[in-house]
Amino acid sequence: MNMGPDVSGNSILPKGAMTMSSSNCMRRVTGAIAALGTLLVSMTAAANPVPWQMNLPKGVTPISHEIWDLHMAALWVCVVLGIVVFGAMFIAIFRFRKSKGAVAATWTHNTKMEFAWTLVPVLILIGLATPATIITRNMYNATDAEMTVKVTGYQWLWRYDYISYDGKPVTKVPTIWSRLGWDSNRARQLDSGISPWSVVDKQTGYHDYLLDVTEPLVIPAGVKVRFLITADDVIHGWWVPDFAAKRDALPGIMNDAWAKVDQPGIYRGQCYVLCGQDHSAMPIVVKVLPRDQFNAWLAARENPAALDKAARTAEVTPQKSGPEPAKG
Amino acid sequence: MSSTAQAVHYEEHHQSWFERWFMSTNHKDIGTLYLSFSFLMLFVGGSMAMLIRAELFEPGMQLMQPYFFNELTSMHGLVMIFGVIMPSFVGLANWMIPMQVGAPDMALPRLNNLSFWILPFAFILLLSTFFMPGGAPAAGWTMYPPLVLQGGEAIAFMIFAIHLMGISSILGSINIIATILNMRAPGVDLLKMPMFCWSWLITSFLVIAVMPVLAGAVTMMLFDRFFGTNFFNAAAGGDSVMYQHVFWFFGHPEVYIMILPAFGIISEIVPTFARKPLFGYKAMVYAIACIAFLSFIVWAHHMFTVGMPLGGEVFFMFSTMLIAVPTGVKIFNWVTTMWKGSLSFEVPMLWAIGFIVLFSIGGFSGVMMALVPADFQYYGTYFIVAHFHYVLVGGALFSIIGAVYYWLPKWSGNMYSSFWGKLHFWSSVISVNVLFFPQQFLGFAGMPRRIPDYNVAFADWNMVSSIGGFWFGATQLVFVGVVIHCVFFSKQKATSRVWEHAYGLEWTLPSPAPHHSFTVPPVIDDSQLAHGDVTH
Ligand code: HEM
Ligand SMILES: [Cu+2]
Ligand SMILES: [Cu+2]
Numbered sequence: 105m106n107m108g109p110d111v112s113g114n115s116i117l118p119k120g121a122m123t124m125s126s127s128n129c130m131r132r133v134t135g136a137i138a139a140l141g142t143l144l145v146s147m148t149a150a151a152n153p154v155p156w157q158m159n160l161p162k163g164v165t166p167i168s169h170e171i172w173d174l175h176m177a178a179l180w181v182c183v184v185l186g187i188v189v190f191g192a193m194f195i196a197i198f199r200f201r202k203s204k205g206a207v208a209a210t211w212t213h214n215t216k217m218e219f220a221w222t223l224v225p226v227l228i229l230i231g232l233a234t235p236a237t238i239i240t241r242n243m244y245n246a247t248d249a250e251m252t253v254k255v256t257g258y259q260w261l262w263r264y265d266y267i268s269y270d271g272k273p274v275t276k277v278p279t280i281w282s283r284l285g286w287d288s289n290r291a292r293q294l295d296s297g298i299s300p301w302s303v304v305d306k307q308t309g310y311h312d313y314l315l316d317v318t319e320p321l322v323i324p325a326g327v328k329v330r331f332l333i334t335a336d337d338v339i340h341g342w343w344v345p346d347f348a349a350k351r352d353a354l355p356g357i358m359n360d361a362w363a364k365v366d367q368p369g370i371y372r373g374q375c376y377v378l379c380g381q382d383h384s385a386m387p388i389v390v391k392v393l394p395r396d397q398f399n400a401w402l403a404a405r406e407n408p409a410a411l412d413k414a415a416r417t418a419e420v421t422p423q424k425s426g427p428e429p430a431k432g
Numbered sequence: 433m434s435s436t437a438q439a440v441h442y443e444e445h446h447q448s449w450f451e452r453w454f455m456s457t458n459h460k461d462i463g464t465l466y467l468s469f470s471f472l473m474l475f476v477g478g479s480m481a482m483l484i485r486a487e488l489f490e491p492g493m494q495l496m497q498p499y500f501f502n503e504l505t506s507m508h509g510l511v512m513i514f515g516v517i518m519p520s521f522v523g524l525a526n527w528m529i530p531m532q533v534g535a536p537d538m539a540l541p542r543l544n545n546l547s548f549w550i551l552p553f554a555f556i557l558l559l560s561t562f563f564m565p566g567g568a569p570a571a572g573w574t575m576y577p578p579l580v581l582q583g584g585e586a587i588a589f590m591i592f593a594i595h596l597m598g599i600s601s602i603l604g605s606i607n608i609i610a611t612i613l614n615m616r617a618p619g620v621d622l623l624k625m626p627m628f629c630w631s632w633l634i635t636s637f638l639v640i641a642v643m644p645v646l647a648g649a650v651t652m653m654l655f656d657r658f659f660g661t662n663f664f665n666a667a668a669g670g671d672s673v674m675y676q677h678v679f680w681f682f683g684h685p686e687v688y689i690m691i692l693p694a695f696g697i698i699s700e701i702v703p704t705f706a707r708k709p710l711f712g713y714k715a716m717v718y719a720i721a722c723i724a725f726l727s728f729i730v731w732a733h734h735m736f737t738v739g740m741p742l743g744g745e746v747f748f749m750f751s752t753m754l755i756a757v758p759t760g761v762k763i764f765n766w767v768t769t770m771w772k773g774s775l776s777f778e779v780p781m782l783w784a785i786g787f788i789v790l791f792s793i794g795g796f797s798g799v800m801m802a803l804v805p806a807d808f809q810y811y812g813t814y815f816i817v818a819h820f821h822y823v824l825v826g827g828a829l830f831s832i833i834g835a836v837y838y839w840l841p842k843w844s845g846n847m848y849s850s851f852w853g854k855l856h857f858w859s860s861v862i863s864v865n866v867l868f869f870p871q872q873f874l875g876f877a878g879m880p881r882r883i884p885d886y887n888v889a890f891a892d893w894n895m896v897s898s899i900g901g902f903w904f905g906a907t908q909l910v911f912v913g914v915v916i917h918c919v920f921f922s923k924q925k926a927t928s929r930v931w932e933h934a935y936g937l938e939w940t941l942p943s944p945a946p947h948h949s950f951t952v953p954p955v956i957d958d959s960q961l962a963h964g965d966v967t968h
Contacts, residue, residue: 153889157876160809161877174805179800182797182799185796197777200706201775218715218761225760229753229756233750236803236806239804240746240749243805243808293493294497296492300492311889313491313887314886338579350737356667374883378502380499383498
């Protein structure tokens with residue numbers, strides 16, 4: 105994984121932003137950020153859905169790992185129970201056939217057996233529910249977060265505001281408006297004639313149709329980030345599967361979730377609560393940067409002048425960035 | 433009873449076609465109406481499903497605008513739940529309960545007529561919304577505000593349709609309770625009743641308890657939308673999460689309303705073809721009662737990610753796990769009924785075995801979803817879609833089809849083609865898995881439900897699923913053929929017992945069953961009852 109500075113001008117933004125770079129402002133921003141040397145290559149493969157995928161991703165946070173283990177345990181319990189129950193049934197089906205001359209018994213109860221198959225499931229379920237309770241407690245424990253980001257769902261885009269970082273309020277970083285990337289947006293129109301397969305992240309080759317945004321949320325690696333999640337119009341759902349951070353975004357209510365991601369990369373998710381016609385078109389992309397790179401990025405965002413310098417570009421307009429939300 | 437007796441007399445002698453099918457107070461005719469209506473709705477809702485799967489066949493939008501897709505998924509859910517599963521169970525209850533308890537008819541025949549005839553009007557209201565400005569409701573069958581309030585005027589029609597369906601099913605349930613409690617022939621003790629009667633007795637109480645809750649929820653919605661109240665409007669101090677609590681307090685019992693009668697049916701079919709009495713009859717009754725009770729205290733497992741307090745999450749996780757225990761007991765008892773039986777595999781038995789396998793798979797995913805942290809990764813994905821289709825298609829619908837194959841000879845007096853019945857079964861059981869099994873993978877991979885378009889990584893399994901969908905849909909046309917052939921054209925007459933080892937009062941009547949099942953209470957001989965031996 106190449107984490108070193110890269111001044112070649114490659115965009116680190118997802119595909120959609122590349123397209124936007126045709127606009128002047130965005131080209132500068134993209135170029136400048138790239139100049140900060142935060143190119144992240146080949147990070148998406150493990151983290152995002154792949155063709156024929158059959159299982160939950162393991163994810164990249166301690167919680168997502170615990171959940172994955174719990175999920176696998178539950179899955180295996182089900183497989184074993186299935187084999188036992190269906191096995192017994194198919195043995196009965198093959199052995200006790202009338203056509204093979206089987207004569208029916210007449211017994212209709214067996215207290216010991218009935219007791220056993222009530223008690224054993226209870227024990228198995230307690231065995232699953234106990235670790236589940238512990239994990240739930242951890243998921244609910246967002247204390248000691250070093251960073252807080254407010255996430256607001258709109259029809260049909262996400263808004264991110266940095267609230268605090270490292271014990272200090274963050275006030276000067278402009279809001280991030282994160283909406284579906286333009287390439288995807290063009291391709292998804294009815295009869296667009298554009299193949300969804302043609303929408304590709306140029307950096308990674310990942311087919312990011314409907315999973316790319318104009319501007320991702322950026323967070324530091326190795327830092328416990330607390331997400332305050334709400335919505336402005338209808339209910340949405342903010343979810344990054346690899347973080348196992350997920351909470352309904354409800355108008356008038358502030359929910360929270362947290363994640364501590366150690367591995368830098370680009371992580372993708374989708375809105376999971378039906379929110380109207382473009383519910384399928386408000387993905388979530390989170391870019392996790394190594395902490396020092398994140399700090400540099402944040403400093404640049406807070407102070408565009410410094411960004412200029414770093415990028416050795418003459419003039420950069422402050423990032424108002426992103427489209428306005430289409431409220432409606 | 434005296435009004436019943438008069439009705440009996442009247443119908444038997446001067447009935448025109450119109451009177452028979454529109455003014456009927458006869459439990460069999462009304463049962464037939466219910467079943468025909470839900471059969472029709474199966475194809476209405478099924479056509480929507482075909483359109484949905486066609487759009488999802490490939491990534492990209494090919495056939496429709498996203499909003500119309502949302503209309504389709506919402507209406508598909510409402511039609512299948514309220515128009516297919518619930519009315520067909522009521523239809524089966526109408527046909528079978530009087531025959532199984534030794535009664536001439538339902539206790540309240542005129543009410544019976546009313547409760548059926550409300551339904552066509554409810555569905556005309558509901559389906560007409562497709563043609564209204566702004567289109568049909570498009571916020572999912574769960575109708576969450578605030579989204580649902582963005583719908584056009586059509587949501588008023590949806591709300592009144594729901595009120596009507598609720599009234600219809602409450603009236604139907606009152607009738608079933610009255611029939612079972614008052615009309616049993618002397619000697620048919622409660623604990624000698626067939627499991628189908630038991631399951632419906634308990635289901636009826638669930639219906640009466642929760643349909644008014646749904647009515648309350650949608651009425652608040654109506655007021656929010658049209659009369660300026662703010663029950664669910666956060667900007668004015670309302671709370672949209674309250675809607676979810678109220679809805680699921682109805683919604684979870686509702687899903688059991690759609691499966692308990694199925695339990696009853698399977699408990700009838702399996703002993704018949706195992707030639708062995710039902711294992712643990714009393715345990716089966718208690719398990720159903722237990723499930724019905726527990727179904728009132730698990731609702732928030734549909735809302736684990738909504739931001740409940742930790743204590744709430746843990747409570748609802750444990751209560752949900754608990755409900756899996758009596759459910760498991762039922763499955764073990766069916767399997768044990770087969771154990772050391774003398775099995776044969778006529779068409780109804782195939783559907784019952786299919787039910788046991790598919791319903792169990794749905795139950796397994798239910799247990800996984802009951803684990804709060806795991807459900808955080810499943811909620812809102814196709815894994816949920818797979819779960820409820822396994823229990824509702826593989827479970828409820830399979831049991832209904834099995835029941836039709838089991839009792840159709842009794843109803844019509846003719847045998848159907850068992851070749852085509854078996855073909856129907858095998859084609860259905862394979863295609864239903866091609867259709868829904870891959871949806872579990874899609875859910876794990878993170879594909880959200882209720883989306884018309886998706887990332888290309890999800891393309892392959894979606895295509896498989898769609899192929900299974902078209903296959904399953906086409907297969908159901910076989911069913912139409914089998915039923916029409918059996919009722920109108922079959923030359924093969926059914927005996928009164930129909931199946932070698934079928935016990936219960938319905939099998940003591942000739943096939944087709946006479947217009948009024950038992951005009952005089954039958955003399956009960958315990959050996960003629962499926963569960964005459966009360967010691968088990
Ligand atoms: C072993 C028994 C069962 C358990 C433990 C169980 C558990 C659950 C849970 C936890 C959910 C919520 C999942 C989520 O949205 O994240 C759910 C959803 C659902 N279940 Fe089950 N379930 C069981 C049986 C059934 C049965 C018998 C039916 C109906 C016949 C059913 C129908 C549904 C439906 C329709 C939904 C989805 C509702 C929606 O969101 O649209 N389930 N189940
Ligand atoms: Cu959404
Ligand atoms: Cu439920």
